[in-house]
Amino acid sequence: MPDRITTADVAHVAQLARLDLTEAELERLVVDLGAVLDHAAGVAALDTAGVPPTAHPLPLQNVLRPDEVRPSLDRDEVLAMAPQAEDNRFRVPSILGDGP
């Protein structure tokens, strides 16, 4: 069976998830994630024609709440959890590039 995932794939995913992995960890994850993908391939091989896609494991839809205010957290308490705060806001390192 060909490799379902390469070291480069794992390194790319790790980078997207901001995980700093060692070479040994990368190699181990190639094997572990390969096993997960093998399982997925097994499922994919089944004939699912006529089976509707499952959007969610729970047999529920339209779970909603009324548009009513609930208490927010205390700001001092919130900012105390942050590594750094300034001027009542979360202080973060300089951002390069822009968000989506």
Place this chain on the structure above:
Amino acid sequence: MADPEAGARAYDIVVGLEVHCELRTVTKLFCGCRNAFGDEPNTNVCPVCLGLPGSLPVLNRQAVEYAMAVGLALSCEVRPSLFHRKNYFYPDMPKDYQVSQYDEPINVDGHLDLPDGSVVGIERAHMEEDTGKSSHVGGGGGRIHGADHSLVDYNRAGVPLVEIVSRPDIRSSAQAVDYVRELRAILVTTGASDGKMEEGSLRVDANVSVRPAGSDTLGTRCEIKNLNSLRSLGRAIDHEAARQWDLLDTGERIVQETRHWNEDLGRTVAGRSKEEAYDYRYFPEPDLVPLAPDDAWRDRVRAAIPMLPAARRARLCQAAGVDAALAGTVVELDLDTLVLAAISAKADGRRAVNRAVNEVAADIDAARRLDPAAFTKLLLLEDQGKLTATQAKQVLAELLTAGGDPVDIAAARGFEALGDDALAGAVDAAIASNPAEWERFKGGDAKVTGFFVGLVMRASGGKADGKAVTALLRERAAAG
């Protein structure tokens, strides 16, 4: 810069717009924190919108209804939909993902009809949560590049948005501005939005490309962000199209990229670095179940949508006998109900429209308190010739500032248009004492008309109606 005229002959502009609209709910999309602009930073935050472990989002029913109303007002199909996580690392979302609708949005395939008769397709109008607000410290001018560090306020994180994505059907900056203006009017009508671009309630991104005139293939597009006003939108599209024409004229290639409009510089500047391609790894949000409005719910939302601007314009055009542009102005000012009330009481439609867009609109705050019955009464006084135009405007000004009954106001000011007999007397007296000028008038010299009108006005203490005086003068001249 290429000569815009030459460019306009050689290329067509193609624009698609993405409009982010903050919904006017009381609370956020997935939690009970207040949705409010301008509150103290980080006072409307909780475990859900801060993405603390173990917190669970629950969808806001009102946000769903606003989103459905927007879709229905844009003639979209309202469908069963799913929420996805859009993953990215950027401090404006503490969860490191934004919950959005991806391949199964709530509204698809609509259209927006513009006042000029053109139609712009709507690809989708989906729900998502807004991000927090960053301010950049150091580096000059609050800009992101070269900033020393950034400060984040999460009050806006989790505020409900509807993102309305048009098809690339727009062909000029003017049409783009019309589209946003009309869309904004619809969003305000449905109650979904307060329409305040200056507070960021409506944010517009423009996808702009150019192509050889007459071609039907799409050119490479650039996405222009940071368009905070209709003026910026129009200017940015014109500038960006000219920039692209320039590149093509000199045989260069257009790079697909995000660009930012700089209002001060009057040009777009390259934005996000493309070194690392974004991979958002969308996957279904496991903490939210599918949303599937049934027919009854959809019908209830549809029935609650007030009459939309296009229908109001058409109604006014017909009732007042004015053109679409003028009707559009009245509707935009939200004065059509006032005008229609007057017309239904037999006031002259054109006069009602003119008084509305000129005198009433001049004091739009007071106009909201103007009693339609008093406005109607005033117009009827003018229609019946009991007040001159000048007098009517003065009475209307007082109605706007102080209210009251137009008949009483006119009486208090001594505004009683001259009776027919008194007017005729004043005209005859003016003719009798100025025989030389009268001969010139009879000879067809229109310049002396003002002379006679002025005399009669003075003699009547300003109570004469200029038009009635002119009519009488012509009558006398015709009689010899």
